[in-house]
Every structure is written in structure tokens, then in C-alpha cells.
Amino acid sequence: MPDLSKRAEPAGIERRAYAVHLQVTRAVASAGPATVEGYASVTEAPYEMWDWAGAYTEVVRTGAFGKTLAETPQVQLLLNHGGLAMAYTKAGTLRLSEDSTGLHMAAEVNPARGDVRDMLTAIEDGAVDEMSFAFRVTRQLWSPDYTQRDIQEVDIHRGDVSVVNFGANPATSVGAAARAAVRGLDIDAMDDRGARELVARLQRRLSAPAATGAPDLVGIPADLASRQVDLLRVR
Secondary structure (H helix, E strand, O other), X not given: OOOHHHHHOOOOOEEEEEEOOOEEEEOOOOOOOEEEEXXXXXXXOOEXXXXXXXXXXXXXXXXXXXXXXXXOOOEEEEEOOEEEEEEEHHHOOEEEEEXXXXXXXXXXXXXXXXXXXXXXXXXXXXXXXXXXXXXXXXXXXXXXXXXXXXXXXXXXXXXXXXXXXXXXXXOOOOHHHHHHHOOOOOHHHOXXXXXXXXXXXXXXXXXXXXXXXXXXXXXXXXXXXXXXXXXXXXX
């Protein structure tokens, strides 16, 4: 039986994504800025997470953003957590606030940029409908059996809010959740036999989820999870 208390150990930068309604408001002048609004985090909405020990429930609690927002954090709007910033709190083009729904963001972006124009078109076409945010947990509470994590306070300074294709949780699970699957495992320190056994176990999980009734690796689609397996292969 794994020691579930290790779940409470510091995890560094984390990301979560939510299926949200993104709204684009364009300026009257075609050359003017456009405004994108949505929620980078939804509070009081439990969702399932996976790590090295299996599934657990997580909830971002109301008020989790109060302290960090009061400290005027530097946060950027990104696309899929990468690329050049499209808006920035320091420049006054990204505004963040917490309400009864969660972490609301409103960003003024420049459609003259090709990447911004592509993002706006994807949102308006309904091809993109998720947001994510990068954060560090500064206060949390685990249930006595370590099956539920309440995130009570976060730090988003020098983090980001992102419009994403697919996110870590709860609507979908991609890269961040896959990395969580091996959190606590020192891959580099494994001997060849141990690493090969890990890869074999992951491959068996990916090849027959329907037959065993088990979920795909940490809840992510098999084709995406297989990319994580490739990273673990012994060369």
C-alpha cells in the first residue's frame, strides 16, 4: 500500500484547465484591440485527479486567489502555456479578479499579431473552449485518508493564464496529468530492469484499457499517453 501522505508534499508549479465560455469583443475600429474574457479557474467544483497512487478528488476553494491578487502578481496570457505573451498584468492589458465562480480574466489583445488573430478565430469558431492557469499551492488541506485535496490558497505570481486546446483537468487530461503519474519516481535513478518494467506496465495499461476496465494512464487518451511512455523508454 503506497504512503498516501506523500501527496501532501510540495509539488512546484501546477496547472489545471477548465471548459469555459470564452467571449471575444472586438473594437469598432478594425485595427483596434479585441477583448477576451473567461475563467481561468472555477472554484468549488470538485474534479478527479490522478497521480502515482491513483485517483483523488481536488477542489479549488473560494478565496484561494484573494491573497495573491492583492499582491499585484505579474501574470501573462499565453496560448497553451507557451509562446509570446498576448497580454500582461504589468502592462495593464490583463485584468484578473476572483468572484463567486472563480478566477476571471479579461485581456486586451492585438489582432494585428498573427498568433492573436488565430486564437481569436479559433475561439469565435468554437474550436477552442478551455482555459488553464499555472500556479503554486501555498495552503492546502487533505482529508485524513488523502483522497481529497482542498486547495485553499495559491500563488500565481510569474505564472500564466492560458487559452488551451486541451487541459490538465477536469475536462480533459493531457501533459500535466501524465507528468503527475510519475511524480515521486526518480526515473534517472532507476536501473535498466526497473525502467523496462515500468515501460512494460504502462504499455499494458495503454494497450488494453477496455479489457481490464482500468482507465487509460492517469485518465488521458491513449495516443497522448503513449508520448509519455516514449519519454520513459530506456535507450
